[in-house]
Amino acid sequence: MAARGHVQDPNDRRLRPIYDYLDNGNNKMAIQQADKLLKKHKDLHCAKVLKAIGLQRTGKQDEAFSLAQEVATLEPTDDNSLQALTILYREMHHPELVTKLYEAAVKKVPLSEEYHSHLFMAYARVGEYKKMQQAGMALYKIVPKNPYYFWSVMSLVMQAISAQDEKLAQTMFLPLAERMVEKMVKEEKIEAEAEVQLYFMILERLGKCVEALDVVRGPLGEKLTSELRSRENKCMMMYRRLQLWPECNALSYKLLLKNPDDWQFYLSYFDSLFHLMDKSWCQPEEGEHCVEGPVQTTVAEAVKFVVDRMEEQDKKESRPLRGPYLACLELIHRLRERGCPDEKELGTYTHTHTHTHRSFLGCWLFALIVSIGCWSSGDPLELMVQFFGKFGDKPCCITDLKIYLHLLPPEQRSQFKNRLGELVPLGEAGEDGFEFPGDTKTLQRHLCVCQLSRALGLQHALDTEGKLRLITELKAHYHHGLQFGKSCLKTELQFSDMYCLMAAHVYIDLWTETGDENMLWQCLGVLEEGLSFSPSNAQFKLLLLLLFCRLGAFQPVVDLYSSLDAKHVQHDTIGYLLTRYAGSLGQFAAASQSCNFSLRFFHSNQKDTSEYIIQAYKYGAFEKIPEFIAFRTRLNQSLHFAQVRTERMLLDLYTEADVTLSLEESVKAMGVCPEEDDIPWDNMRDNRDLTVLVSWDPKDRELTEEHRRLSLEEESVWLKVRSLTLRLLASLALLGHAPSPRNSDKTNENGISAKSSTLQTLLSQLDQTLETAAQITEKQTQYPFLGPPSSRLASALSSGSCHCQTSALQLSLTLRELETTGLDDSSELQTQICNAFKSSVAQLQEMLSRCKGDVLEMKDGRLTTRPALLETLVFFVETVCVVLWVASYSASVLRPLKSSLQKKKKKKKDSSTAMPVVLCGFQEWTGSLQGVVTQALDHVKGQEASLTALKLAALTLEEGYSQTQEECGFTRAAMDKVQSSYLGSLQELGDLLRKRADSLKSLKI
Secondary structure: OOOOOOOOOHHHHHHHHHHHHHHOOOOHHHHHHEEEEEEEHHOOOHHHHHHHHHHHHOHHHHHHHHHHHHHHHHOOOHHHHHHHHHHHHOOOOOOOOHHHHHHHHHOOOOOOOHHHHHHHHHHHHHHOOOHHHHHHHHHHHOHHHHHHHHHHHHHHHHHHHHHHHHHHHHHHHHHHHHHHHHHHHHHHOOOOOOHHHHHHHHHHHHHOHHHHHHHHHHHHHHOOOOOOHHHHHHHHHHHHHHHHHHHHHHHHHHHHHHOOOOOOHHHHHHHHHHHHHHHOOOOOOOOOOOOOOOOOOOOOHHHHHHHHHHHHHHHOOOOOOHHHHHHHHHHHHHHHOOOOOOOOHHHHHHHHHOOOHHHHHHHHHHHHHHOOOOOOOOHHHHHHHHHHHHHHHOOOHHHHOOOOOOHHHHHHHHHHHHHHHHHHOOOOOOOOOOOOOOOOOHHHHHHHHHHHHHHHOOOOOOOOHHHHHHHHHHHHHHHHHHHHHHHOOOOOOOHHHHHHHHHHHHHHHHHHHHHHHHHHHHHHHHHHHHHHHHOHHHHHHHHHHHHHHHOOOOOOOHHHHHOEEEEEEEHHHHHHHOOOOOOOOOOOHHHHHHHHHHHHHHHHHHHHHHHHHHHHHHHHOOOOOHHHHHHHHHHHOOHHHHHHHHHHHHHHHHHOOOOOOOHHHHHHHOOHHHHHHHHHHHEOOOOOOOOOOOOOOOOHOEEEEEHHHHHHHHHHHHHHHHHHHHHHHHHHHHHHHOOOOOHHHHHHHOOOHHHHHHHHHHOOOOHHHHHHHHHHHHHOOOOOOOOOOOOOHHHHHHHHHHHHHHHHHHHHHHHHHHHHOOOOHHHHHHHHHHHHHHHHHHHHHHHHHOOOOOOOOEEOOEEEEEEHHHHHHHHHHHHHHHHHHHHHHHHHHHHHHHHHHHHHHHHHHEEEEEEEHHHHHHHHHHHHHHHHHHHHHHHHHHHHHHHHHHHHOOOOOOOOOOOOHHHHHHHHHHHHHHHHHHHHHHHHHHHHHHHHHHHOOOOOO
């Protein structure tokens, strides 16, 4: 709340109870206390604002806003009122009003440092960079402090970053910012590291890399001390940009001597080495090689350097560092990439690439190293075995070695696994024939061997029996390893959790290869058991979440996602795992909740980012400000954000429109404008983390960049379909409640033809998008199981939903034409409409026939699922909603036409005139639609009855599969969750269908 530091001010004492009530969330008491105070002190502006805050928090936004504006028009200058108004406007999402407050305050108190500072921050919240620059300079003139001057400079940089015209940024904003900083440099007024960082940023953006390098190397560079090796990192960045490879090589070499475990400098070292070799760079005969020290230009020198680092680590009594050992593998990898057939023959390779006698001596040196075994004969297998011997008891060992497994030829893979197995001291075999580790370090080594075995493809090569034996072994190791974690807290993971996860992966392999659903049920059981011992294991939860969604069971998924306790940007990166299935499985209430998880984060992003930017200005973290802006932009352009926002609005329409509110009222409440497309299609950002699930699969089974591209393309097209559907429904709602003049002038005047035109345009776009969608689904792209889930595109097209909805929406245009033409001379048009009525019923009947079948059935003691039926049923219900909205619009068109016809009959006193075809057709249509909805309700009831009658206790789980009674219990629990979820989905779908059936009964003309 507002500052309350001036204890001697009697107003502070009077206001304190109101502050306390607001801080404690007791808004009603705060309002009452403010009213009491205002009776005695009518001119106490802050009390009015605090009352407005209480009103805002109790949902009385209009009253709160008018009260705040009363105070704002008085242009208060007391700190309490200004800060209270700032809080209120931020809660109302009107930060632009804060700027007006402080503009007025600064005019009244022009020498106030505090008010000028608040004005600057108010401009920062709304991104007014030009005014920020002016406010910063005004503040500097009043109080000549460096931070205020550099606020103004940074505001110039932000004008350059946000400028649409890059030329303007490079010729005006950035040069002006550079001159402003140079002025301070010449006057020797640079005081803080942040000011040097800003100078470097300006020069970098101007492309003045040489000048930027001079700044870092010079006296100003000595101020760069807050980050470890900040100066060296900036030098390295500039060397790479300027392609000064000798300096880059020498600096990397020097830094690696100091810290031989810094991986980024190994990469710089190798990059520069090969660039120098490619350019045949020669060292000068006299003087230093370069300003950074000696330069290395041959592979032999690189080998000697790396081997020397390894020998240093071997001599250490403490634990060795991983960097030098991995550098050996990286060097072999790079040499092979460059076409060296065998790293043992580096003499020939070095000679042909450097053309120097010294290189030949270098290869002799390399041969000497190989002969004395310092480099393990240059054999990747030996190097990796050596690495495992030193670091195999660390979880990082698998991730370190996995990226170099391609260096092993296929014939060496089994040998490699066996060699590693020899380095794992297991105990004697037990009754089940398995040998177990005696401590956690040995357990980690054994686990690493299993992980590497999977990454090499050895597990995938096993037959079904071999995989079942492997699962038994992994589960045995998992259960044995639990003894080491008996004292672990609930928030800690068990040492043997990865055995359990790997067993689940092998079960998934068996399920995808054989189609045996028992493998999937046992996989769920294993994961449920693992979660019971490690309630905080995110990988168990993520895999369970994925499997339940694949089975069409959304009910248990929401709790699993909630328990992950996703923070901040994770709602964007992993939220897709939940929201992809949110609307497609019939759990509408849970779907709405899951959309809210993500939307809350996106909606708070704008406000939160503004606060981060303000803090960055306050503490001089200027280089972070562009990052915050880029982060905000990336989130605003997020694919996931657009998907969730669209799906949430469609979900609300399907469940609420024409039930609690009319379609038109629902659309207006959402603020959907059919003419406007607010999705940034050209700048769409795919922020999904598609590798969030741990995988040890070999490279040929991993997610590729092509998979990522195809997934983004598929998701974008599906989003386009849904977005156009939403806008079409909004257009239909606005069309349905518009007046219907007959002459064209009035039509244009009232915007009716414009609305019809919008509908026609959107339908054309939807047709084109569906053509693109059909081409994409023809590819039948298969993603890795642990990769991105397929979109709903294929199932939407195969169910007939898209075609039926498009036809229904097209019908509304034909009805619009009938409304303009009238009933007298429109027999062909009426026949066309009647045919469309019949066609829509036939399409719905066909869709319903695709929903027939049991979603969960038991045969021969085995449980099988058909989740696709559930998804098709959801599409059917959505389509019914759309068709009924079109029917409602049809009634609104035909009702006045029928009324007009009856009036004419009365005037002519002619009762023998036949009823127009379209009116009879509409009555038949509504009757047929009622029949289809009744059939659907009967089907849903039948499914509910069969699910309720299903006795899972009769299932045989143990037979043929080595499951203990306890494991069977976890498997049954998973089955119960699926059964319960299916039942919940059917009940919600049935409820919605009943509501639609009720609204259909009231649809008469």
